[in-house]
Amino acid sequence: MTRIWHQSFTVLDDVPHYRDALRRHLDAVARPGTTVELHGMAPGTYPGSYPGVHIGHLYLTNLHREQFVRAALEAEERGYDAFFIATIPDTGFEEIRTLVDIPVVAFGNASVAFAATLGSRIGIVNFIAALEPQLRRNMAAYGLGALVGPIVQVETAFTDVMAAYADPGPLVEAFRRAARTAIAEGADVIVPGEGPLNVFLADQGISRVDDVPVIDSLGTGLALAETRAAFHRRTGLHPPRTGLYFSKPDPAMVKAARAFYHGASA
Template sequence: MSKRIAHIISEGPTEGRGIPATAISPGFETGFVQSVAAPFPGDPVNLLLTEISTVEAAMRAQQEGYDGVLIGALADYGLAAARAAVDIPVVGCGQASLLTAAGLSERYSIVTIWPETQSFLYDRLLSENHAGDQCVSVRYVTSAAEQATLAEENNFYTEMRAGKQHMIERILQGIEAAVAEDGAQAVILGCNCMTPVAPILAERASVPVVDPSATGYRFLEMLVGLGLKHAKDPALPPVSERASVFSALVKAASIELVDIEDCAVCVLSDDGTASCDIPETETITAS
């Protein structure tokens, strides 16, 4: 019987948002578990809501019989709380990527498609992980003004996901600037949304390029395959007794948010497709 990995993502269409098929080993399968009422974490308040939603999704994944949980975001929303809430391994793509880059090199950088307005997420990730000490820079290849164009049919984000040459070159310039100017010996892609272009960047970059989606997933496969779990306080219950509370919280929040808020990043088109949901990478999922 295959081991089942829960891939936690935000609500919306799932096409093009999974783990690259080449990263999934025989004997494993992935399934989406969507977080409910998780706004884009553009500030600390919305970040807190997103983390509550992610923890609830991890609890739901365990109830549904998954063998491990992958938080599908470099910012590792709710990672510590999710690990405390369930009795199966939980891996954040951010932490796994930092550990991998730190193992590959003495100095690494993060190069992200997002503007510097999102710097607080990267600052937190680096400060909360010892491997963050080896990060020499975070390079942002777009501006806040460009982020405001996401409602347009064609924008920097959709063009990056589609592998447009000018966006590939722009990201590569950021990578090579991190190498030449910051002394980086490896680079982490700063968003799981960059997975579709990761193979192209890895082939052309002068240093190793860490794709957080594939790296986080493989890290979790290793833990599940070895039968390892995260250490816990022996005085605490192995599974949180607050699952029903978290479920009630996110259900109430989803009712409140549904008609009053659009995502600050992933803009919906007239047919309901989000700008982040362009299918550009093959996935294997289990229902």
């Protein structure tokens, strides 16, 4: 049995169409014996707006990152086999992998790395334009920056993606238009951006636009989490423990620092 903690950037109970589609999709693509447990942000995280607004502001994103850190520490303490950061900006990825030894897999990192096994110029199609600088910075840090070509926005908003489950046609066509723009700019593989768009496309059975593959980003991340969990059990495989971006601090020091900044909530 493999238990994977899926961490969303959304308050899942606020978006039941997405939550239910996510459940269906991950259950369909998980390997036999894998349990994926869905977790979202705390209720009330986004008063008066939603992730599509917050995620475009660095300070707000950094504040919300603490929920991902807290979740990862809890996942390891409770014996999960892997932690899956299921949002394309990979919120907290670099910090979290320095804090826990269980495998940590991130949506953006995993999907672009996998796409590179299919083609040589990756196009990202998403619906939050403000994310582009963060995505490019992340990919450069991962050593994948040269592979990422056009980043094209679907002409829609977060609420439109949620509404599309009742009337999928307009969003399907908007995605195809955006994908064809990316293809015209040289993309030979398409990575769907944010989780809600990815799950919607998977729900509609869309895996190609013309002659170009559209990967299942969440399915790819889950598959990598399952593989990493298996290798971790077998050999203890985990990232290097050297330098600023990988060394693991003393857990007591981490606990004290978190208590100072976050009090009982840490």
